[in-house]
Amino acid sequence: MNIIEACDHPELFEPWFRGGKRDSFGAWFAFLAALFGLPMTDEQLELYQKHTGRQERPTEANNEAWLIIGRRGGKSFTAALVAVFLGCFYDYSRYLAPGERGTIMVIAADKKQARVIIRYVKAMLNGIAMLKDMVARETADGFDLDNNVTIEVGTASFRSSRGYTYVAVLADEIAFWRSEDSANPDFEILDAIRPGMATIPNAMLLCMSSPYARKGALWDAFRRFYGKDGTPLVWKATTREMNPSITQSVIDRALERDHASASAEYMAEFRSDIEAFVTREAVEACVSPGVIERPYVSSNRYRAFVDPSGGSNDSMTLAIGHSEGERVVLDCMRERKPPFSPEAVVAEFVDTLRLYRVSEVEGDRYAGEWPREQFRKKGINYRLCEKPRSDLYRDLLPMLNSKTADLLDSDRLVNQIVGLERRVSRGGKESIDHAPGGHDDLANAVAGVLNASVKPRNVVISEPDRI
CATH class of the missing domain: 3.30.420.240 (Nucleotidyltransferase; domain 5)
Structure with a gap:
C-alpha cells in the first residue's frame, strides 16, 4: 500500500480528508506522488511541473526533498503524515543491527515548535486502531513502535543530532533555525545528520519552511536544485496553492501591512530586502x-x-x-x-x-x-x-x-x-x-x-x- 492509497483507506488516514478536505489537499497529493515516485494523473503532473520547474514525470522515490511553502500551507500536517507512514509501513529491520532502533526525527528551532508535528503524529497513532497496536511506548518526546522504529522530536543542534540511526529526518522551518554556537546551524546540523542516514538506503530527508533571506540551506537548495531533474526535489508554492481554505483577504491585508514580509510568509518568495551583513x-x-x-x-x-x-x-x-x-x-x-x-x-x-x-x-x-x-x-x-x-x-x-x-x-x-x-x-x-x-x-x-x-x-x- 502506498501513501496515497493509505490516505483513501477508511481505516487509516481517510478520516483526515473527509468533508471536502481531500479536494483542498490536491496539491499535496501531487507532491506526495512526486516524493514517493508514484503514478500521477495529468492534473497532478501539471501541478508537479508548476511547483518544481521540472518537465519529466518522476519515476522513483526521492530520498531528499525541500518544501518552500508559505505559512499555514499544511507543511506540519503533511510532515506528520509522512512520518507515520514511514514509521508504520516501511520495514527497516534488515538494515538495523540487533538492539538498534531506527529514528524518525522531527527537528525544529525548539521542541515547542516540533511538538506541533508530534501532536498530529499522536492523533494518527492513537486514532487509528491498527496503528495504535504498534505503539510500544509513548513518551513526552515521541513514540517507540514495536518494529524498532522511534518517532521523536529534537532541537536544532548539531551536537544533539549525532549518534542516531536515522530512517527519516523532518526539518521543520529550517530557514529560521538559530544557534548561539554557529552562524550556519542549518548546514552544520544537516552535516551532522547525514552520516546517521548512511546505513539506511531508503532514508528520507524532508526539509520544509516558509522562506526567509537569500542565504542558508533552504536558499542554497532552491538555487542549486530547483527545476533540475536528477537532483533533490524542490517544491515551491504559495500558501493558498497548497491550502485553498486560507482566505485571500487575510493575505491581502498582510501584504498591505508589510509587503516584503508577507511575500515571504504567504507567497513563498525569498526576501530581497534582507542580506548578510558581512562574510x-x-x-x-x-x-x-x-x-x-x-x-x-x-x-x-x-x-x-x-x-x-x-x-x-x-x-x-x-x-x-x-x-x-x-x-x-x-x-x-x-x-x-x-x-x-x-x-x-x-x-x-x-x-x-x-x-x-x-x-x-x-x-x-x-x-x-x-x-x-x-x-x-x-x-x-x-x-x-x-x-x-x-x-x-x-x-x-x-x-x-x-x-x-x-x-x-x-x-x-x-x-x-x-x-x-x-x-x-x-x-x-x-x-x-x-x-x-x-x-x-x-x-x-x-x-x-x-x-x-x-x-x-x-x-x-x-x-x-x-x-
Missing part, C-alpha cells in the same frame, strides 16, 4: 587566533562599552578596547546570560573596568536610568551612546573589511557578527540587526567599544585615567 571570512581575518583576553598595559588608553539587560531575556555584555595607530584592538569581553541579578553583574563588570583603569563606560540609551544609577554608585560614569545600534554596526563594517579591527578568539562573537542582517524598510531606510530568534548582545558591545576606540584625526589623547 565569515572577513570577520575571521580580524581574529587573533588563541587570544581570548589581553592584559592591561599602562601605556594604552582603554575605553569600554556595555549592553545592559534586565536579567530575564538577553545577556548583559561588556567590551573593553583601545587603539593602536589605525588599528582598534579588542582587549576584554564579558557576558552574563540570564537569569542574573543586574546589580551583581554591574558590580562584577566594575571590577573588570578597574583592572583596565577605566572610569567611564558608554552604553545603550534604551535601558533606562537603572544602569546609569548602578554604575554611578560604583564610581563609574555611564555615558549614553549617541549612535543607534545600526550605526555602530555600519561603522564597524569598514574596520572588518580593512582588517583594522583586532578581535579576540571567540566563536560566539564571530557567529553573532556573521549572523547580523541588513534590512531595508518600505521607506527605504536601512537597518542592521540580528535575525529573528538570534542574539547580538556581545556583538553590540564589541561594535560599541571599537567605534569609541577609533582615534579622531588631529586629536591628542590624554594619559590614562587613574582610579
Whole structure:
C-alpha cells in the first residue's frame, strides 16, 4: 500500500480528508506522488511541473526533498503524515543491527515548535486502531513502535543530532533555525545528520519552511536544485496553492501591512530586502587566533562599552578596547546570560573596568536610568551612546573589511557578527540587526567599544585615567 492509497483507506488516514478536505489537499497529493515516485494523473503532473520547474514525470522515490511553502500551507500536517507512514509501513529491520532502533526525527528551532508535528503524529497513532497496536511506548518526546522504529522530536543542534540511526529526518522551518554556537546551524546540523542516514538506503530527508533571506540551506537548495531533474526535489508554492481554505483577504491585508514580509510568509518568495551583513571570512581575518583576553598595559588608553539587560531575556555584555595607530584592538569581553541579578553583574563588570583603569563606560540609551544609577554608585560614569545600534554596526563594517579591527578568539562573537542582517524598510531606510530568534548582545558591545576606540584625526589623547 502506498501513501496515497493509505490516505483513501477508511481505516487509516481517510478520516483526515473527509468533508471536502481531500479536494483542498490536491496539491499535496501531487507532491506526495512526486516524493514517493508514484503514478500521477495529468492534473497532478501539471501541478508537479508548476511547483518544481521540472518537465519529466518522476519515476522513483526521492530520498531528499525541500518544501518552500508559505505559512499555514499544511507543511506540519503533511510532515506528520509522512512520518507515520514511514514509521508504520516501511520495514527497516534488515538494515538495523540487533538492539538498534531506527529514528524518525522531527527537528525544529525548539521542541515547542516540533511538538506541533508530534501532536498530529499522536492523533494518527492513537486514532487509528491498527496503528495504535504498534505503539510500544509513548513518551513526552515521541513514540517507540514495536518494529524498532522511534518517532521523536529534537532541537536544532548539531551536537544533539549525532549518534542516531536515522530512517527519516523532518526539518521543520529550517530557514529560521538559530544557534548561539554557529552562524550556519542549518548546514552544520544537516552535516551532522547525514552520516546517521548512511546505513539506511531508503532514508528520507524532508526539509520544509516558509522562506526567509537569500542565504542558508533552504536558499542554497532552491538555487542549486530547483527545476533540475536528477537532483533533490524542490517544491515551491504559495500558501493558498497548497491550502485553498486560507482566505485571500487575510493575505491581502498582510501584504498591505508589510509587503516584503508577507511575500515571504504567504507567497513563498525569498526576501530581497534582507542580506548578510558581512562574510565569515572577513570577520575571521580580524581574529587573533588563541587570544581570548589581553592584559592591561599602562601605556594604552582603554575605553569600554556595555549592553545592559534586565536579567530575564538577553545577556548583559561588556567590551573593553583601545587603539593602536589605525588599528582598534579588542582587549576584554564579558557576558552574563540570564537569569542574573543586574546589580551583581554591574558590580562584577566594575571590577573588570578597574583592572583596565577605566572610569567611564558608554552604553545603550534604551535601558533606562537603572544602569546609569548602578554604575554611578560604583564610581563609574555611564555615558549614553549617541549612535543607534545600526550605526555602530555600519561603522564597524569598514574596520572588518580593512582588517583594522583586532578581535579576540571567540566563536560566539564571530557567529553573532556573521549572523547580523541588513534590512531595508518600505521607506527605504536601512537597518542592521540580528535575525529573528538570534542574539547580538556581545556583538553590540564589541561594535560599541571599537567605534569609541577609533582615534579622531588631529586629536591628542590624554594619559590614562587613574582610579
